[in-house]
Amino acid sequence: MAPPGCPPHAAGRREGPVPPPPDIAPAATIPAGDGPACPAPPAIPDGLPPPRRRLATLAVALAIAMSVIDGTIAGAALPTIARELNTSPSTSIWATNAYQLAVTVSLLPLAALGEIVGYRRIYLGGLILFTLASVLCALSGSFEALVAARAVQGLGAAGLMSVNTALVRFIQPRAHLGRGLGFNAMVVSTAAAAGPTAAGLILGVADWPWIFAVNLPIGLLALAIGWRSLPESPRGRHRFDVLSAVLSAATFGLVILGLDSLAHGGSALSALPEVAVGLLAGVWLVRRQAGVARPLLPVDLLRIPIFALSIGTSLCSFAAQMLAFASLPFLLQTGLGFSVFAAGLLTTSWFIATAVAAPLSGRLMERFPAGLLGGVGLAMLSGGLGAMALLPASPQPLDIVWRMALCGFGFGLFQTPNNxxxxxxxxxxxxxxxxxxxxxxxxxxxxSGAATVGLVLAWMPGMAVAGPKTALAIGCALAALGAVVSLLRLRARG
Structure with a gap:
């Protein structure tokens, strides 16, 4: 039992005040006014010991790879799903939208809940839910049942994505955190590249439910490893803010739903009110979070200059990346006449280059500032997108491959240091x-990037080459803006 006046951690409670960062040594004792000296809070371990660290890294990699592959593999299988479940192609997109929407509305609430109950619980809970929902997807007998199961699956994926990076911070020693994040980025890029190929392989030998059923053994393996190896994290003593969670879900859900509707040719009369209501909910959320010690929407972190600049860099970079991903199929297939298979093969060079650059940048950031690496990487991405926008009328495959590789390498060089x-x-x-x-x-x-492509193509109908190239030029400008924002971090204070 702690001496009178001492904080709860001195009595052995796990939910006392959060201890200092691992690179700050705690004092031997903490004075308690005029009373006896209180024992110091236990220091956060600087990562896990090597054997357990490797297992925890494997558990995180398996779960994240499974959720990323599932997002891309389902999209590639949509035509088959639409045909076999007797639904129209335009309606079948909800098998993807339900997943993405569930992820979006629950990310911040689950991240905030992780600070209260521990990141390990959120991660393992998300993994269990994702795996069970995958089985429900495979057993769906109707399109409506599939959409509902995909929404539950998205909620499980949000549990994985919301605290994934936070868990890595407690798995890896501070000196190797960049390498750990670089490995994660490599796993994500490899999984994204493997998704369409995996869909083709599975659908070539089995029915569409198997693209979800294969998650069962992978999920159980990740759960078995993670249950024994994932670390605990400090827990806050504050309460979960339910109203803020609802406002957060309304903000991001309505805004993204409206933008997604515009991207797929929806009516502006219905999409713009959704965006407007979402923005109003966002204003209410920001006002409610002002002055809160542990806000669900981390406005307190946005007051840290280098954090705010890193968020701005992320927004620019991912918007630029999606401008490319959403416009390139139209350019390569409709505009330049490549087959679906050939276009996919050409695009793979982007993901391969990212997978090569991501772990390399994790090592480079031990010698160079992240702002510089991010600026150089996004400048390369901008140059690659600009070169794609200037493709000749009849390009050779090599003309496209080196441009794709330049984009992918630049994005991989930026991503790990930024994270x-x-x-x-x-x-x-x-x-x-x-x-x-x-x-x-x-x-x-x-x-935002996907919606921009939809708007550009709607404004330039019938222009199979000029429309996608315009979208790529916008992506080039956004990547250049992101490079400038990244370089500003060289003078920012944490």
Whole structure:
């Protein structure tokens, strides 16, 4: 039992005040007014010991790879699903939208909940829900049942994405955090590239339910490893703010739903009111969060200059990336006449280059500032997108491959240092909020980029080459803006 007047941690409670970051040595004792000296709070371990660290890294990699592949593999299988479940192609997109929307509305609430109950619980709970929902997807007998199961699956994926980066911070020693995040970025890029190929392989030998059923053994393996290896994290003593969670879901859900509707040719009369109501909910959310010690929307972290600049860099970069991903299929297939298979093969060079650059940048940031690496990487992305926009009328495959590789390498060079800086700028007890903001910035940037492509193609109908090239030029400008914002971090204070 702690001496009178001492904080709860002295009595052995796990939910006392959050201890200092691992690179700050705690004092031997903490005075308690004029009373006896209180024992210091236990220091946060600087990462896990090597054997357990490897297992925890494997558990995180398996779960994240599974959720990323599932997002791309389902999209590739939509034509088959639409045909076999007797639904129209335009309606079948809800098998993807339900997943993305569930992820978007629950990211920040789950990240905030992770700061209260622990990131390990949120991660493992998300993994269990994702795996069970995958089985429900495979057993769906109707399109409506599939959409409902996909929404539940998206909620599970949000549990993985919301605290993924925060968990890595407690798995890896501070000296190796950049490498750990670089490995994660490599896993994500490889999984994204493998999704369409995996869909083709599975659909070539089995029915569409198997694209979801394969998640069962992978999910169980990740759960078995993670249950024994994932670390605990400090827990806050504040209460979960239900109203703020509802406002957050309304803000991001309505805004992204409206932008997504515009991107797919929806009516502006219905989409713009959704965006407007979402923005009003966002204003209410920001006003409600002002002055809160542990806000669900981490406005407190946005007051840290280097954190705010890193969020701005993320928004620009992911918007630029999605401008490319959404416009390139139209340019390569409709405009330049490549087959679906050939276009996919050409695009793979982007993901391969990202997978090569991501771990390399994790090592480089041990010698160079993240702002510089991010600026150089996004300048390369901007140059690659600009070169794609200037493709000749009849390009050879090599003309496209080197441009794709330049984009992918630049994005990989930027991503790891940016994630490391963003997470490192937040106090350890706020790692969940930082991780949630990182994932939210990615989704908002990607959705904005996709909506922009939809608007450009709607404004330039019938222009199979000029329309996509215009979208690529906009992406080039956004990547250049992101490079400038990244370089501003060289003079920013944490």
């Amino acid at each position: 490391r800086t963003l997470v490192g700028a937040a106090p350890p007890e706020r790692a969940g909020g930082a991780s949630g903001m990182l994932s939210t910035a990615r989704l908002v940037g990607q959705t």
